[in-house]
Amino acid sequence: MKWDFIDDYDENQLGYDLSDLTMDQFFLDINLNSSHLEEIYLYTLNEDCYKCPFLLSHHGNHTNTGLVTKDPPHNIFKTNTKFRIASEYKEYFPQEQTDNVICDFSSNFDQFGIYKVDVNESGCYMNILKEPVNIYSPILTVILLYVALYLLVYCIFRLWRKCIPKVVEPDKKAPKKRVQSLDTFRGLTIVTMIFANFGCGGYGIIEHAKWNGLHLADLVFPSFVWIMGVCIPISLSSSFKRNVPNKTLIFNITKRSIKLFCLGIFLNSGADLNYLRLFGVLQRFSIAYFVVSIVCIYSMDRSQEQPEQGIFADIMRIWKGWVVVISLLLTHTAVIFTVAAPKCPRGYMGPGGLHENLSHKNCIGGATGYIDGLILGNHRYQNPTIYSVYEAKPFDPEGIVGCLTTIFHTFIGVQAGTTLLVYKSHSQRLLRWFMWAVVTGVIGGCLCGFRKEDGLIPVNKNLWSSSFVMVTSCFAFFLLSICYVLIDVKNWWSGKPFLFAGMNAILMYIGHEMTDGHFPVRWYLHNNSAITTDPRRTHFIALLSDLWGVGIWVFISFYLHEKGVFFTI
Structure with a gap:
């Protein structure tokens, strides 16, 4: 080679x-x-x-x-x-x-x-x-190129700041100290999501797994769902302190959820009314956010008195919510093991099509695909990634049935956020996050049999399986703990540049979707001779292009942060 x-x-x-x-x-x-x-x-x-x-x-x-x-x-x-x-x-x-x-x-x-x-x-x-070429050799080359570019821009920026006289602004009230690891976690997630959506440099080991399994790109969406859950109890606690009535909270949550759902349809549903896709990434965010927020409003203690910090104080503060979401999880489990499409076995969770020598050709996604098909009909994703491998479609990886486990997933994040509210000691927070990481990781491993295929409930993003929820939550707890130690405990890292992206995450998501395919965010060198659906001829060009697009949006988030502009819905 x-x-x-x-x-x-x-x-x-x-x-x-x-x-x-x-x-x-x-x-x-x-x-x-x-x-x-x-x-x-x-x-x-x-x-x-x-x-x-x-x-x-x-x-x-x-x-x-x-x-x-x-x-x-x-x-x-x-x-x-x-x-x-x-x-x-x-x-x-x-x-x-x-x-x-x-x-x-x-x-x-x-x-x-x-x-x-x-x-x-x-x-x-x-x-x-x-001899073939080594497809991983461009990684070092691209990193060195962009490090050199970053150093050049940084030096120019520093010189510019020295030459421009500083404007003396009146004293402002010091903002309340934020847990910056939360913004950094969110920013790291959205930046990785943009890189994944732009193509991952064409590297299959980073791109989404075709069906069962877990690649780097598969961690992005669930991490975003999870960190959304972390922030829900923190936001509600602030509203409780201001004695905002439930009616007002529910109205604001409903309004925001509708906005997210409509934005999702605008960005990803196409224009053909016969095949208009009704569900997608933002739509699932909106549903999970709405349900979990309502559950938290009625399950969290509004009292501002600090509860006794026992071993299970953070769990007990939202135990009613756990009852609700565990009921939803059990309902989902019962559905996928008891409901079956005609001529399909119960409990089937495969991709259909070519799988098992075409014996389950029309059983795409088992009960999940069947129920979504009955409700949504043609208004599902018509070109799923599994079609290129299993020749199976249509199937919507962000359909209706998976919302049940996504709600549960979000509530696991709520538990992490509640731990932040209940315990003020760094060690107590980290210990509990570590325990949750171990518990969710072990449960997820047991559900999938600690293997990619043929487990009881395989790790599968397309189905948003319960094992997928547990395993990705394990990674999320660990990653947040690492960020928390580096940023909020030891102050070894400011969280930049991901901190900027995390404070404008929704704008980053909408913006990168709308600018994909448009210069200067996106570019490629087309090879007219090659027979391919991807015009980028080499991994070098693909990686250079994809990281360029990511860098553009990180720079935009930095600029907005400097201007004090933060987009919310």
Whole structure:
């Protein structure tokens, strides 16, 4: 594998036009060198497709039959592809079937490599005609480039501040000290969310897991839900101190929830009324915020007297709320294990489509997908990420059923915020957050069997499964604890620049959605030769572009912070 500063190719080699390739693609030629094998067929399988059959490849020749000839064209494949060569023709070839199979291979094909496989009676033999490039080498290059750019801008900014005379402002009342780790946590979450939505530099290990599993991008949305829950009791406690009546609180919460829901429809629902998507990210935020806030209004103690700080004082302060949300969680669990679509097994939580050799083709998401389909009909997400792997759609990862576990998820955040209110000692807060991290992590691990697949309730963002709630809450408790120690306890870090983003998080989210695809926030270098849906040819260009977009919005948040502008709904 070739290591270089960027993951680009050098020049055309061996008659192959490397400009036809783009991110995570390679050339593979399969040659039939046998007089006894008359017809062999090429099958492919996406590595992310769990318990799926091999599919007949349409790269074999110009007749799209998958037939391998003695004079094949230069075929282009993605690096996450497995291959099977067999002497039997069929559209779907189950992995467990070995009859008429000549060979299976997936020899770690990498970007911009050129490979040749010779097939004869005794098997398949692979040759590397050109070494691939290392797709991770650009990470260091891009980091160094942006560090240099940051230092340059910082020096210019410092010089500018020295040259501009300071304006003496009248003394202002010192603002109340904030727990800055909360804003930093929120800012870190929104910045990572923007990076994930912009493309993660094209790195699959960062992008959302296709179905079961947990990647970095999968931690973003639940962390935002969780930190929203942390802030709810803090906000309500302030209102309680000012003796704001429940009627006024409920009115304000309802108004804000409606605004969030409508913004979500505006940003992500499209314009086709037949397929207008009704639910999405902000819509789920609004529902979870509304329900949890109402629960807290009626379950939190309005008394301003400090309760006795016993071992379970923070839990007891909102125990009524726990009864409500645990009831919702049990209802969700009962639904997913008892409700089933026609011709689908109860308790199925798979992606449908190709999963398990098409035996559950129309069971996308099990009870979750079935109930969402009955209620929403065509008004669901029509192009989910699982379609590229499992050929299953439509399915809405932010549908109705998942709102139940999202409400529970938000309330776990409420517990963290209540701990902040009840206990004033740093050590007491950190100890309880650590205990909650361990408890949620162990429960989540037990639910999924401490494995990615085949657990009782797998970790799944698309379904917002209860194990997903627990595992991501575990990460959230740990991350908040780390931020709290570094920022509020030890004062080793100010939280910047994420602090700026966290204080204008909703503006950051709306803004990055509206400016995606527009210069100067977004840019790319298009390769007209490459056959791809992503115009960014290399990980170097993709990462450079994605981090540029993130940096633009971090700078905007810094500018707004300096001007004292904070956008709220």
